[in-house]
Amino acid sequence: MEYEHVRETDPAVADALAGEVDRQRETLTMIASENHVSEAVMEAQSSALTNKYAEGYPGSRYYGGCEYADEVEQLAIDRAKELWGAEYVNVQPHAGSQANMAVYHAALEPGDKILSLDLSHGGHLSHGHPMNFAGKVYDVEHYEVDPDTGRFDFDEIEDHASEFEPDMLVTGFSAYPREVDWERFQAIADAVDAYHLADIAHITGLVATGAHPSPVGTVDFVTGSTHKTIRAGRGGIVMAREEYGDDIDSAIIPGMQGGPLMHNVAGKAVGFGEALNPAFDDYIDQVVENAQALGDRMQEHGLSLVSGGTDTHLVLCDLRDSHPDTTGKDVEEALEETGIVLNANTVPGETRSPFVASGIRAGTPALTTRGFDAEACREVADCIARVIDAPDDEGVREEVSADVDALVDRHPLY
Template identity: 80%
Template sequence: MDYEDVRHTDPAVAEALDGELDRQRSTLSMIASENHVSPAVMDAQSSALTNKYAEGYPGERYYGGCEYADEVEQLAIDRATELWGAEYVNVQPHSGSQANMAVYLAALEPGDKILSMDLTNGGHLSHGFKANFAGKVYEVEHYGVDPDTGRLDYEAIEEHAKAFDPDMIISGYSAYPREVDWERFQAIAESVDAYQLADIAHITGLVAAGVHTSPVGVADFVTGSTHKTIRSGRGGMILSSEAHADAIDAAIIPGMQGGPLMHNIAGKAVGFGEALEPEFEEYANQVVENATALGDRLQEHGLGLVSGGTDTHLVLCDLRESHPDTTGKDVEEALEETGIVLNANTVPGETRSNFVASGIRAGTPALTTRGFDSEACREVADCIARVVDAPDDGSVVEEVSADVDALCERFPLYE
């Protein structure tokens, strides 16, 4: 990654790229939605396919010269089909949010009803947040988690569904640390004649590896990101039965996109190929083991976790009981000074604004890619706890920074 051509043409951009590479090497990425892709995925994403328009689908393009674009996209589709076991796959969405948009366009009419998780409880903007397109186009109501357990209350969700009578129920979340009962959601959806959309954006890799139960073949629609726990080219995808294929294809083009980002689809193909190797299952299992170790050690330090732990790649820490005067943003900013990068996050029953929040969300996918094991993640938890206890103490920040530097040296990135 020398960026020599960029350096010759545009030194300012090259300097920023150098800085970003150094930042990733010298800090610990614990934002749950981030990961480090392989050099092969990055090579594919910077390939000559960035020059190619390929509106349409393999074998049915609106432009000529698409033989290699067809080949790459079909490889991505075939590998995704094998990874997730879906009858139909669309790999063209530019993001998980746009994958959700395409499903809405394919299955709903403006003004239809959506029942989804509240944002402060772990939902996502594209599930119907009032400032998002979904909240503006559709009638949306939200469910949350049980305030005592931090877990989904399926009976309460079912009662809400029967009272609201939605056209679609969304399962799958951005800050829920437990496994989801997709079959229970499907039964609730069918009881009110609604579709279930399972958004597995965060757990695509865990599902592919069999570490998390799969909604494919259960939910009517499954959407996901392709760059989080699956570590492939940045973007989104849609999985469903063949019965919905034509409607989804039309929702993507001409419904919401023109030319697909073929260089990103090449990155998806390469990343999916990597995930088909036996080593990926080991990686996904280690991601969950690392998150469990991280969460357990944080609890040993007296920090509370939403739902009491995790089944996935992330832990959601609620600071209100242990550190009532400390906000998630306080901790996020102090940790970033040490080189630990995670995010402030709302927690169930949140009373602070989304920009300040009462919790922090930490994930282990990127650490695991660097080679971190459970013991190393416990060391990271020790560092986090020290900063949470004293976010304004410069000496603590300095000491933890030295520990982070040592961890980065032990587990180097992109050597």
């Protein structure tokens, strides 16, 4: 990846792009919402479709010259339907947040009520944080996980829903490490006559292969990102029952977007095609096995995991029991110096600012893409634990950095 044409035109940008490739090659990406797409997906996302306006939908565009845009978008739609078993799919949202916005716009009116998972308990900004559009437009209340178990208390959530009477129940997460019981949540939504939106942004790949139960066919709306565990490049997706298709189409255009980013849609088409290959099932199985190996080894080092482990692609470590004076931001910064890149994260019952937090979140999708197996992930856990025990020890950081270099060399990227 030399970016020869960029270098001829703009050396400063070329240097930054090349530097980013080197950074990804030389460090371990463990941010749970990140992954490494294939070179085929990157080619598609940098294609000539970036030049094309294609407002509308396949077969019904506002501009001419859309025959190939139609072909690519229809491939993405058809492949998504096959992957997730959805009746209706829209691949135009620019991101998962825009996918959520489209569903709200299609099903709700300003001021309607949303009940969703609290951000500090594993929810997402677009589920109704007061600084986010959803929190500004809708009347939002939040349910939480049980702070002792790290899991959902469905009786408590049911009581909350009965009292609040939301127009929409939002499920899904950005930092919940356990399987979600969509049917139980749907029963709560049914009891209060609410729509049910399941945001599977983090687990699109796990749901596609059956490694995690699917909400498709159970809930009204399913949204997701296309760049976390599905490896189809950055973007969003909406799936729903066919009866809601026209309303979602209208919510996206003209409701909230104009011309779709057709080069990103091309990346989605390629990535979805890759995910339909049986090898992708093996990849996802390894992602989950690696996350469990990572979490188990961290616990062997005396670290506490929210809910006691993981069923998915991520672990959430609560530092308060083992290292009460160490913040998540302390660990994030110390680990990044060694070449391990993850993020500080709030934990249930959080008492610190989210900008420093009391936990760290670590995921295995990108490591698995590089070819890491369970034993390699245990080695990574050893490195993480050593730094958590001594985040200010320069000698420890140097030793861990050397171990990271060895792991990177054994598992090259691009």
